[in-house]
Amino acid sequence: MAVSTTVDQADGSDPGEVMTDDVGLMDPDEVVAKKKHPLALRWMHWVNFPVLMIMIWSGMRIYWADLRDPYAIGIADWQVFEFWPDSVNSALVLERRLAKGLAFHLTFGWFFVINGALYGLWLLRKGRWRYLVPDVQGVRDAGKTVLHDLHLRKTRPPQGKYNPAQQLTYSAVLAISTLLVLTGFAIYKPVQLSFLLTILGGYDFARFLHFSMTIALLVFFGIHLIQVARSGWRNFASMITGYFTQTRREASPEPDVSELVAVGNRSDDAEREEVTS
Amino acid sequence: MTDREQLDERAAELVDREIRLRQQTDAGEIIDLADYKKRSRRAFLSFGALGAAGILGFRWVQNRPEDESIPDVLRAALDRNESLWTALERDGARARTFSISDREDIRINGRHGLENSSRELIQVEADEAATWEISLTGVGGATLDPIPLSSIRSDFEVHDMVWEHKCIEGWSNIVHWTGVRVSDVLDRYAPGEMGAAWSVLRTPPETDNGSVRRDYSSAIENYTMMHPQTLFAWALNGDELTAGHGSPIRIVTPLKYGIKQLKRIGSIEFTDDRPTDYWTERGYDLHAGF
Numbered sequence: 001m002a003v004s005t006t007v008d009q010a011d012g013s014d015p016g017e018v019m020t021d022d023v024g025l026m027d028p029d030e031v032v033a034k035k036k037h038p039l040a041l042r043w044m045h046w047v048n049f050p051v052l053m054i055m056i057w058s059g060m061r062i063y064w065a066d067l068r069d070p071y072a073i074g075i076a077d078w079q080v081f082e083f084w085p086d087s088v089n090s091a092l093v094l095e096r097r098l099a100k101g102l103a104f105h106l107t108f109g110w111f112f113v114i115n116g117a118l119y120g121l122w123l124l125r126k127g128r129w130r131y132l133v134p135d136v137q138g139v140r141d142a143g144k145t146v147l148h149d150l151h152l153r154k155t156r157p158p159q160g161k162y163n164p165a166q167q168l169t170y171s172a173v174l175a176i177s178t179l180l181v182l183t184g185f186a187i188y189k190p191v192q193l194s195f196l197l198t199i200l201g202g203y204d205f206a207r208f209l210h211f212s213m214t215i216a217l218l219v220f221f222g223i224h225l226i227q228v229a230r231s232g233w234r235n236f237a238s239m240i241t242g243y244f245t246q247t248r249r250e251a252s253p254e255p256d257v258s259e260l261v262a263v264g265n266r267s268d269d270a271e272r273e274e275v276t277s
Numbered sequence: 278m279t280d281r282e283q284l285d286e287r288a289a290e291l292v293d294r295e296i297r298l299r300q301q302t303d304a305g306e307i308i309d310l311a312d313y314k315k316r317s318r319r320a321f322l323s324f325g326a327l328g329a330a331g332i333l334g335f336r337w338v339q340n341r342p343e344d345e346s347i348p349d350v351l352r353a354a355l356d357r358n359e360s361l362w363t364a365l366e367r368d369g370a371r372a373r374t375f376s377i378s379d380r381e382d383i384r385i386n387g388r389h390g391l392e393n394s395s396r397e398l399i400q401v402e403a404d405e406a407a408t409w410e411i412s413l414t415g416v417g418g419a420t421l422d423p424i425p426l427s428s429i430r431s432d433f434e435v436h437d438m439v440w441e442h443k444c445i446e447g448w449s450n451i452v453h454w455t456g457v458r459v460s461d462v463l464d465r466y467a468p469g470e471m472g473a474a475w476s477v478l479r480t481p482p483e484t485d486n487g488s489v490r491r492d493y494s495s496a497i498e499n500y501t502m503m504h505p506q507t508l509f510a511w512a513l514n515g516d517e518l519t520a521g522h523g524s525p526i527r528i529v530t531p532l533k534y535g536i537k538q539l540k541r542i543g544s545i546e547f548t549d550d551r552p553t554d555y556w557t558e559r560g561y562d563l564h565a566g567f
Contacts, residue, residue, distance in 0.1 A: 032310060034308075046324070161301045237317070
């Protein structure tokens, strides 16, 4: 079977067809802007940020009220880190604010739920979940992306809108957020939603899950900030404007089938152009 | 198929996949820099405006006049939440129960309504308990015949129930209560009041051993009062209630946080108006239920 045939069948047309004529007349080094993030996505992303901050802060106020401080990182009696040290409690004004913590948490939680539901519907309706959820090859490639980011590997695996590590991370964040909402509801209404509580392993375990998923989200948030800083201003701006500035050549890739064939034959170790994520 | 052909096929699949991946980003609209600058300015202005609105909105919430110790909009949200959950309430919903062997010790957490002016727990002696009565006030303020504790302990079917007692602070323990159904008692002593929306339970301001430093109260919806898992209880984990756990009689229900399960009941008032109670006045949800 000839490789080029497969390519033609997959695409149905020459992928470069639309652009070829235009690009031919234009300066390939001209800086242009290419649409990257749809408006709906940017809205949901930026609404989520303050809502999540309020949820974590008010949740920490609620957690403070359990004076046992039940959660810590460590083995047996050896505690590496106790949630939360007094310095954190006083810096974030968490002490003796249970009533207000609950009031904020049980009010703003709805915004998190609504925003998340809209995002889920949007992913399904636009088919965007395909960008987000890695395929088998994507899962295999995720480690290579990380190695590349750590400068331990020269090449990066092929990617769509998100690289394989992003796909895994963002999918995990989706799962974590869903679990946060479910455990939240289960410990909020354990009798009315007793089926949910049973599925989630009972009151104590659901509460532990709710807390640990929050910590997971905070870890993600830290990594996310580092990656955004690494990716630079153009990438950050694209989350606000929706457009990513680049040269016209970068913006109008003409997939060179012969190059891709070579890439395919060399498996996934081929050198690739940098794609800022 | 030869090895060579298999390799070719795998390579073709990977090429195919990569083309599909590239299509995710290839389709993006391309605009020139002048156009971008215009749109970018607008986007950043909107972003800034939204950010400012968010901060101002948050401060607005925080600075709203307080309604029972929390910003009024949050109080309204809590009440709205409860209307929603009440509407969703399933008839016959029961809290999970456990077996007696699962029961755990539970600490004394709230001492409100049980302490004298030197913050010592006031003991209710046997002779005082023998004549203990829960006074009743009907809707509109009419005084009803009180409920004698002796009647509670001898005239109704006794139930032993084991469930997870949950504190609003976050901890929980499986505990075993012995008592009678509130619904059984009120059906006899206040049958005309059961159409009212609320019961407000209060600790007695005075006991034989001194007056109470800080009165405690708890408002409970009557549909919860009448729930088969809501009990007037006199024993915890098989032992008579101690002063700290609310001797001689308290209310318990797995449908509410511990703050609602008033210890040492002195009186119950029935009302249709939205009531308040000790912790609601201090910013907590009036309903505080599951």
